[in-house]
Amino acid sequence: MPRPGILRSAPRSATLAVLAGTAVIGLALTGCTSAAPTGDTATAVEGGTLTYASGDAEPTCLDPHVGGNYPQALVSGQFLESLVSLDSDGTVIPWLADSWTVSDDGLTWEFTLKDGVTFTDGTALDAAAVQANIAHLQDPATGSSTGYLALAKVTGTEAVSDSVVRLTLAQPDSALLESLSQPWLAIESPTALERSQDENCAAPVGTGPFIVDSWVKQNAITLVRNDDYTSPPADAAHDGPAYLDSIVWRFIPDSASRYAALQAGEVDVIDNAQPDTITQAEASDTIVHLDAPRPGASNRIELNSGKAPFNDAAVREAFIRSANVDDAVASLFQGSAARSYSALSSVEPLGISRPDLFDYDPDAAAALLDEAGWSEKDSDGYRVKDGVRLTVVFPVSTNQSIPAEQSLFEQIQATAKETGFDVQLTKLDLSSWYTALGSNAYDAVSAPYTKVGPDVLRILFDSAGITPAPSGYFANHAQLSDPELDSLLAQASATNDADTRADLYADAQDIVLEGFYILPLYDQQNHFLLSSAVEGARAMPTVSTPAFYDAWLTS
Amino acid sequence: MSELEIQVAAGVDTAGGAKTAGRGRVTAVEVIAGLLAALLIIAAIAPRLLAPGDPLAIDPRAAFGAPSWTHWFGTDESGRDIYTRVVDGAHDSLLIGLTATVIGLGLGAILGVIAGTLGAAVDFTVNRFLEVLFAFPGLLLALLFILVFGPGPGSAIVAVGLSTAPGYARIIRAQLIRVRSSAFVEAATVQGLSRRRILTRHILPNTLAPLLVLGTLGVGQAIVWAAALSYLGLGAQPPAAEWGAMLSAGRTYITSAWWMSFFPGLFIVLTAVCATALGRSIERRMRHA
Numbered sequence: 001m002p003r004p005g006i007l008r009s010a011p012r013s014a015t016l017a018v019l020a021g022t023a024v025i026g027l028a029l030t031g032c033t034s035a036a037p038t039g040d041t042a043t044a045v046e047g048g049t050l051t052y053a054s055g056d057a058e059p060t061c062l063d064p065h066v067g068g069n070y071p072q073a074l075v076s077g078q079f080l081e082s083l084v085s086l087d088s089d090g091t092v093i094p095w096l097a098d099s100w101t102v103s104d105d106g107l108t109w110e111f112t113l114k115d116g117v118t119f120t121d122g123t124a125l126d127a128a129a130v131q132a133n134i135a136h137l138q139d140p141a142t143g144s145s146t147g148y149l150a151l152a153k154v155t156g157t158e159a160v161s162d163s164v165v166r167l168t169l170a171q172p173d174s175a176l177l178e179s180l181s182q183p184w185l186a187i188e189s190p191t192a193l194e195r196s197q198d199e200n201c202a203a204p205v206g207t208g209p210f211i212v213d214s215w216v217k218q219n220a221i222t223l224v225r226n227d228d229y230t231s232p233p234a235d236a237a238h239d240g241p242a243y244l245d246s247i248v249w250r251f252i253p254d255s256a257s258r259y260a261a262l263q264a265g266e267v268d269v270i271d272n273a274q275p276d277t278i279t280q281a282e283a284s285d286t287i288v289h290l291d292a293p294r295p296g297a298s299n300r301i302e303l304n305s306g307k308a309p310f311n312d313a314a315v316r317e318a319f320i321r322s323a324n325v326d327d328a329v330a331s332l333f334q335g336s337a338a339r340s341y342s343a344l345s346s347v348e349p350l351g352i353s354r355p356d357l358f359d360y361d362p363d364a365a366a367a368l369l370d371e372a373g374w375s376e377k378d379s380d381g382y383r384v385k386d387g388v389r390l391t392v393v394f395p396v397s398t399n400q401s402i403p404a405e406q407s408l409f410e411q412i413q414a415t416a417k418e419t420g421f422d423v424q425l426t427k428l429d430l431s432s433w434y435t436a437l438g439s440n441a442y443d444a445v446s447a448p449y450t451k452v453g454p455d456v457l458r459i460l461f462d463s464a465g466i467t468p469a470p471s472g473y474f475a476n477h478a479q480l481s482d483p484e485l486d487s488l489l490a491q492a493s494a495t496n497d498a499d500t501r502a503d504l505y506a507d508a509q510d511i512v513l514e515g516f517y518i519l520p521l522y523d524q525q526n527h528f529l530l531s532s533a534v535e536g537a538r539a540m541p542t543v544s545t546p547a548f549y550d551a552w553l554t555s
Numbered sequence: 556m557s558e559l560e561i562q563v564a565a566g567v568d569t570a571g572g573a574k575t576a577g578r579g580r581v582t583a584v585e586v587i588a589g590l591l592a593a594l595l596i597i598a599a600i601a602p603r604l605l606a607p608g609d610p611l612a613i614d615p616r617a618a619f620g621a622p623s624w625t626h627w628f629g630t631d632e633s634g635r636d637i638y639t640r641v642v643d644g645a646h647d648s649l650l651i652g653l654t655a656t657v658i659g660l661g662l663g664a665i666l667g668v669i670a671g672t673l674g675a676a677v678d679f680t681v682n683r684f685l686e687v688l689f690a691f692p693g694l695l696l697a698l699l700f701i702l703v704f705g706p707g708p709g710s711a712i713v714a715v716g717l718s719t720a721p722g723y724a725r726i727i728r729a730q731l732i733r734v735r736s737s738a739f740v741e742a743a744t745v746q747g748l749s750r751r752r753i754l755t756r757h758i759l760p761n762t763l764a765p766l767l768v769l770g771t772l773g774v775g776q777a778i779v780w781a782a783a784l785s786y787l788g789l790g791a792q793p794p795a796a797e798w799g800a801m802l803s804a805g806r807t808y809i810t811s812a813w814w815m816s817f818f819p820g821l822f823i824v825l826t827a828v829c830a831t832a833l834g835r836s837i838e839r840r841m842r843h844a
Contacts, residue, residue: 256807276811324615331615332632398788403807407632410794414613414633426706427788 044536046243048553052546053252053261055272057399057430061201062212062221064184065137067471068146070294070450070543071399073183074271075249077545078223079120080186080206083111083130084177085233086452086541090349092177093234096125096187096207106172106496113163117231119189121205125231127159132190134167142197145469149459150179150451153493172494174501175455181542182452207231209242209549221249236550237536243552255403259529262287268534268553269546273527275336275404281529288530290546291336292539293523295347296451297460298340299405301394301412301519304443306466306479309390314372316516319392319444320358322365322419325521328411332404337522343457343512345523350454350505354513358520365419374420383420392416392423394444397433401446408521409446438472445477448524450543454505458489461512478517485511588832595826598645608636610643610796619812629814631804640796641818647797648826651712651790652778658716659777660770663723664763670724671731671762672754678728685721693718694783701789708797711790715780719773726769731762768841771834775827782823798823 056071064072064080083097097111117125134157137147153176156168169176179185192205203212209232210223229241250267252258259277261267273281273289281287303310303319310316329339341358344351369375374383374390383390396409406427413423423444428436436442449460459465463486465476485508492504512518526544530537537551598605614634622629628637670681688696697714704710734740735758743753784790785799793800798819805815 254806256809259810274807276808280811327615328633331618331634403804404632406793407804411613411615411633413794414611417611425793427792428706 044238044243044550044552045554046552047245048243049246049248050244050269050534050548050551050553051248051250051267052548053250053258053267053270055253055255055258055270055402056251057253058218058251061197062215063188063197063201063204064186065133065142065144065147065188066197066201067473068144068148068184070448070545073450073543073545075221076186076204076206077183077208077540078210078247078249078548079208079212079226080183080188080204081208081231081233082182082186082542083180085181085235086178087235088541090541092181095181095233096231100177106174106494107169109167109169109176110160111165111167113165114231115163117207118228119192119205119207120211120226120228121189121191123189123191123205125187125207126162127165129190130165130187131157131159132193133185133187136188136193137185140470143471144184145471145473145475146182146184146451148469148471149465149475150175150182150185171490172496174493174496175453175458178453178455179451183543183545210244210247213246219250223247223249232549235541238550242549243536244548247548253399262529262531265531268531269537270529271526271546272402273529274402275333277529278336278527279334286532288532288534290528290530290537290539292526292528292544293345293347294448294450294526294544295345295453296456296543297449297524298342298345298351298520299446299448299522299524300340300343301444301446301521302477303517303519304440304445304477304479305515305517306481307440307443308388309374309392310443312372313516314368315374315390318365318368318372318374318419319416319421320516320519321361321368322416322421323412323519324360324415325358325408325412325519326360328408329522332407332411333522333525336527337525340520340522341513342520343460343509343518344454347523348454350502352506352509352513354510357513357516360415362415362419369420377420380422381417381420382422389422390420392421392443393426393441394423395426395428395433395436395442396446397430398427399430399433400448402525405446405521405525434473437474437477438468442477446521447475447477449475450524452542455493457505457508457512458493461508461517462486462489478512480512480515480517482511482515582836584832585836588829588836591825591829592833595645595649595829598642599649600646602639602643602646606636606639606642608639610635610640611794612636619808621812622814628818629812631801631815632808632812637801637814637818640801641798641822644796644798644801644819645822645826647708647791647795648778648781648799648823649774651708651715651781651797652774652826652830654712655715655719655777655781656770656773658713659719659773660723660766662716662720663725664727664766666720666724667727667731668759668762670728671735672758681724681728685724688721693722694780697780697784698787698789701784706789706792708791708795711781711784714784715777718780719777723769723773727762727766730765731758734758734761737761764841765838768834768838771837772831775830775834778830779823779827 056074059072064076081096084092085095087093096114098114100111102109113125136142137144137151153169153171153173154167155170158166160166189205192200202215209226209229211226213222213224215221224246225242227241255274258270262270278289281289303316305311326339329337341355342351342353369383374385376384378384396406409425413425416423459475461480463481465474466479468474488504488508492501495501533554535552535554538547540547617630617634618632620626620630626636631637666681670678696718700714700717701710740757743757781790782799785797786803791797791800801819802816808815
């Protein structure tokens, strides 16, 4: 689980600092008095602008209902909120919903909403608003993939009263609360959702501590404080509006420039920190490292079992045995990432790890290929069968893989070549990469998938995931189609008995791992570097996105 | 584009410029540039002569090694020997540079000759077309081409070639018009030679000869551009040891492993300077021949 944030004590002269900070920065506080100090946030300083530099791709739409990827979640978490959240132990806690009940058959859920919450456009948060959001997510015209898949079992909604909304399910869903805690299922103003998709994408309206003020494409999103904010999650460190006046959300794709901007004090927080800069930062007094591995799937290479050559399990195993991942991870990540042998993130309690399956063993790989009929080699040293070279087309998204990871793929390419695989890496921008996946023009791919809980296995490996969602995205890149696995995942998702659920997910993971459909690498890396002037920032325990509601600047 | 244009125009059009220095003598710059060019050509044709190792052989345990006796230029993030990769990269870089220049010059020559010989209407049309192309920075044209045809070394070559063509076309056209109005062409006209004969025997040979100079000068530029495209991830694909791609890979580690970007960068600069120096020297010799 991610660390619950970094709070340190600061001098008591907070009032002075507030005045000084406000005067220096010269930003008007719109009729808002400082929040009543409570508990250990007594020293929090109000005001100031925090500059965040993201290395993730700039979203094309700020509404995470549309599509639903991690870059959207990173920023939308600042202005949109979900029905529930998780605390640092993984327990579901109230957020926009105060409480909830589920019927004995698991098919009816009722959520009671927090009182007196309004969206930043003045619309009230009520049962009808939640209904409108679920309808929006399920509307094919929205083009949702993450939210759409998470709500697959929800067949109906009903406003029991103004503040109670009822969801009806086709089958029990043990992952419903985990799904609803994610930023991709955040609740937006129904009034705002009625606008055109373009308008809503440019400035979604939520209940969050900040409001989208402006968005200069290719440059920055400016978020300003919501002075009427009343709805922090149950584990927040304070009540009332956020401390910061505004957040400038910049996009600096180049990792070296991003780190240089942090060192120069030009930005206060960066994400996607590189292993070598993490090492440097840890030795520094002015930069703090926040390591928050993402939940859901581990970072892995998925092998496309839907077509040759990886439709043959022996060839998949040979590829996995021929790839020297351990040495690569050790040298490239310099201790900032631990090798994974699991389909799930190490923060998922139900993940199982199978180191025995992923040993680097080129001799075994060669023997497997000989047996599978790939016994001849051409003049370049690559294996051939019936005149066809053993080629692995591997599109790499430069937006989703940091340079160290791209180098890791090159090292896998080099070691797999020794066994006779011709791995063809192609670096692509995000949209070309989606196109390559959509047209089935890949044999191997590394696609991050973040979701709270082991239900991510159903998204990634259920045969239904081969069919694209309305957005055109499909999540089952391994193109794994196994009725037994489908059945295990369906049962696991339908049971509310914790032990049965754990057993079913363990069996499901065994099928995935023993079938050599994936080559696990490490957890989805999520390293933030913060200037030591930033206090109170944390990563959300849901999908490890940064939260600046409790954050303030010391100078 | 303008850079090349000015550079080349200055080289070609200041005909008879007072360059009295060393008309027949071999200068030190020429010797150094010649030696370097010879080394680069050897590296491009037979890289194993200069660097016997495998440019793609990884050794993760030796990653990020500083320059040393075993690894003259250090090692990269995968423990590959940078000296071997720089030597190996000469092939791709020179090939891209030369081919792109040939494409650019060829296209430019065709456009220039058409504009200069087929009459005012054609000249006007071609000129307006070239002006439209000039309105885009050359690299933007190249990016546009790659966007349409996808990244890779092949499209990088064509893209650089295409985007340098307008500059060449304009220079060739100017040269052609200058030759056309020269005294010896007038004399040929007075003698009653046919238009076609004047064109093929007098105008074209005198117009196209400076192409050698233009080409040599252009190779340096083309190499820089091709490296720029690879730097942006649009040219050579991993694990190819292309200089631009190596520079790009090294950029991430520039604070901790400067040698990863320094040596590929140095060779891009050296090659471009070397090609320019040779081009100037050929130009001077042709003037004084």
